Amino acid sequence: MARKNMFEGISPAPRPAGVAEPAKMPEVFQASGPIAAIRNDLRSIGSRSVQEIDPAQIEDTGLRDRLGDLGDDIAELRESIAKHGQQVPILLRPHPKLSGRYQVVYGRRRLAAIRGLDLPVKALIRTLSDEEAVLAQGQENNLRKDPSFIEKALFAGDLEEAGYEARVIQDALNVSRSHTSHMRKVREALPREVIERIGAAPSVGWKRWYDLALRVIEGQIAADSVHPAPFAPELTSDQRFEAWVRAIPTTARPEKAAAADSAATILARDGTELGSVRLQKARMSFEATAGNAGFAAWLHDEAQDLLPRLYEEFLAARAKRS
Numbered sequence: 419m420a421r422k423n424m425f426e427g428i429s430p431a432p433r434p435a436g437v438a439e440p441a442k443m444p445e446v447f448q449a450s451g452p453i454a455a456i457r458n459d460l461r462s463i464g465s466r467s468v469q470e471i472d473p474a475q476i477e478d479t480g481l482r483d484r485l486g487d488l489g490d491d492i493a494e495l496r497e498s499i500a501k502h503g504q505q506v507p508i509l510l511r512p513h514p515k516l517s518g519r520y521q522v523v524y525g526r527r528r529l530a531a532i533r534g535l536d537l538p539v540k541a542l543i544r545t546l547s548d549e550e551a552v553l554a555q556g557q558e559n560n561l562r563k564d565p566s567f568i569e570k571a572l573f574a575g576d577l578e579e580a581g582y583e584a585r586v587i588q589d590a591l592n593v594s595r596s597h598t599s600h601m602r603k604v605r606e607a608l609p610r611e612v613i614e615r616i617g618a619a620p621s622v623g624w625k626r627w628y629d630l631a632l633r634v635i636e637g638q639i640a641a642d643s644v645h646p647a648p649f650a651p652e653l654t655s656d657q658r659f660e661a662w663v664r665a666i667p668t669t670a671r672p673e674k675a676a677a678a679d680s681a682a683t684i685l686a687r688d689g690t691e692l693g694s695v696r697l698q699k700a701r702m703s704f705e706a707t708a709g710n711a712g713f714a715a716w717l718h719d720e721a722q723d724l725l726p727r728l729y730e731e732f733l734a735a736r737a738k739r740s
Contacts, residue, residue, distance in 0.1 A: 468541065473538070508540070520541075556611060568618060570601065571604050615662075620656065704717065
């Protein structure tokens, strides 16, 4: 039963003639002190409380972090929600451009399942910047159902294209700078259309994707021409990966591909890929990326000063170990 308002119906007593109206509280006291603390507490409570939102008010926009169609795997989830209700709220933020509407931060599968049930969506609503929303989305995915390497690689590429800093991408995906470099190499070798045909391949780790990318790049293989026919419908995404690898022409492998494992990617401190260093027997070579040809030329010009200095550091380090 709702509690009755004990002050309902009570009007303030009339002010006697000649008595001035009380002065309003100065703005400075409204912005700080007890009143401001109460206001901030109320806002904090509002951001933590679960609200019911009409799905029609929610825009399912933003960056995709999963491969495949949401409709392919939500039938079981929709049945569970219809039977037991929505147990876990999704996270929304007010739409930055459309008044009265929201954007999904995370919980797209739950939203898609509920759209077909004619039910309101239980949601937390928080005012987040684009960067904060990306971090929340990545961390939620890492905690719930860890995306596969290739899903993370595509998501990282979308974040790069959207202009996010390397630090934000690494924090959102919980990966190191070198790992983002591996992801970039895979995206360089394999077009998105090829990756989406293969799918998430949850059992295929980064090393196999990376080795495949090196094989494609070193062999100058046109990835979109490998296995152009539709995959058999009964194959899982892991099996599609294996089928795609088997379809690579064996004649396209260069002899130097056997030494590809000796290549090391060189990254700047901000995560930018500078190039790769390859060691073959006693020969070491540096291959700059397309945008760092000037750096390679500078290394060549400064080699007489740089290499003796590095050699002295090598001798000092070896002496410490001995």
